Amino acid sequence: MRPYIPGKPLVEVKEELGLTEVVKLASNECPLELPGLVLETILKQATDLTRYPDGNCRILGRELASRLGLQTDCLLFGNGAEECIRLVAQAFLNQGDQAIIPKPIFDAYETATILCGAEPVMVPLIGYDIDLKSISAKVTEKTKLIWLCNPANPTATVFNKEAFDRFLAELPENIVVVLDEAYYEFVTDKNCPHTEHYLFKDDRVIGLRTFSKAYGLAGLRVGYIMAHPEVIKLIAKVKLPFNVNVAAQAAALALLREENFAKGHVELICRERERVARSLAENGLKSPVSQTNFLFVRLPGSGDEVFRELMPKGFIVRPGSIFGMPDHIRLSLGSEDQNDGFLKALDEALN
Ligand SMILES: Cc1ncc(COP(=O)(O)O)c(C=O)c1O
Known part of the structure; x- marks a missing residue:
């Protein structure tokens, strides 16, 4: 049996790279903080x-x-x-x-x-x-x-x-x-x-x-x-x-x-998945229509390389090689700001 390879924890990446801000878009988690009531x-x-x-x-x-x-x-x-x-x-x-x-x-x-x-x-x-x-x-x-x-x-x-x-x-x-x-x-x-x-x-x-x-x-x-x-x-x-x-x-x-929290979160993600998918497509990067809180993005080259390029820029994604599809990355959708930051970092990584 192969052990499960989890997405890298934030603290580990911050320590390794000496970064104070890291955005984890690797494990399909919720980007918002839980409401105080919870x-x-x-x-x-x-x-x-x-x-x-x-x-x-x-x-x-x-x-x-x-x-x-x-x-x-x-x-x-x-x-x-x-x-x-x-x-x-x-x-x-x-x-x-x-x-x-x-x-x-x-x-x-x-x-x-x-x-x-x-x-x-x-x-x-x-x-x-x-x-x-x-x-x-x-x-x-x-x-x-x-x-x-x-x-x-x-x-x-x-x-x-x-x-x-x-x-x-x-x-x-x-x-x-x-x-x-x-x-x-x-x-x-x-x-x-x-x-x-x-x-x-x-x-x-x-x-x-x-x-x-x-x-x-x-x-x-x-x-x-x-x-x-x-x-x-x-x-x-x-x-x-x-x-x-x-x-x-x-x-x-x-x-x-407190169902408004989940409702608001889902609305944000559905809005963002369309916006991010559209923005990627405008740059020639396709992803199948997503019904989830993540996108599976096809790249012109190696997903591992893009993963490595994105990390020092403060973004962690999931390389497709883990799934046997090495020219892809899986990207969890974040908040608007996080997604904007990711799109910019990806653009730089690909260039
Ligand atoms: C398809 C699928 N099932 C189950 C899980 C695990 O969910 P849980 O956190 O409830 O164990 C995940 C987590 O990413 C998932 O993608």
Whole structure:
């Protein structure tokens, strides 16, 4: 197994390069600071830190379920969507099973599959898109699970509802399909399928979402699984009893109640992704239409080189070589000022 290569932490880059200002556009995080109310709520909860958290996140679950129009028994919370990925793998994959994974994609699916002793079967993207037809063609008697990421990371694209419905119709009944919707809140394409629509029509579909992206809570780690209640019961068997800590639950709840923060953040990102994509295109740099908080940008040369040139200018991006697409970079969208600074730095780097 290959270890996960995280984006460089800000302190490390600042120390290495002797910079005081560094803008990290490498891990698809929220560029805004959390509202004061959320921080106050976390501090208030500090009085409860001598107690274990509610292992079932009941209050958070009720608030979220009512917003999603679901019952609480359709939800299970995890220490970020990453833990949710591990839980689904542990619940469904055994030695000798196969799990199909598009490639390149968020690498947690492959790791979770291997950790359970199952075999990852990788299916290349077509261009920038997940190739549902080729995935169907790879199904064997050993296939237990299919990992899908919609919108996809790193390419930022979505498949549509029609294609997904066709895919499900052709799939054997015993195969679980994971729809990782970590970037769900940034989707503006009306034809994009969403987990809520499938839960009671097709209990093979398991959705994953997170508070790390639109809600800006990556540091506290809250993600959740959406599935049919009977499926949730199976996954709950492998969950650690107190996997989401007190502060994380309190912060996620406060952010749901203070929904203007996430709303404003998503509006900013959707506005900026159009503006930045347009500005890049004017300079001959193309990126597939993004439904996320990042852009996957094709360069005239090496992404590694551009990554190295941008770093001393105070900008960290993700080089495409990590995803096997070395003439690309993945760029998280920042605030207007950060994006302007990035565009200028990129221009200098390319020249
Ligand atoms: C597709 C996808 N799923 C899951 C995650 C992990 O989310 P979390 O921070 O909730 O673990 C990420 C993070 O970048 C992601 O891109």
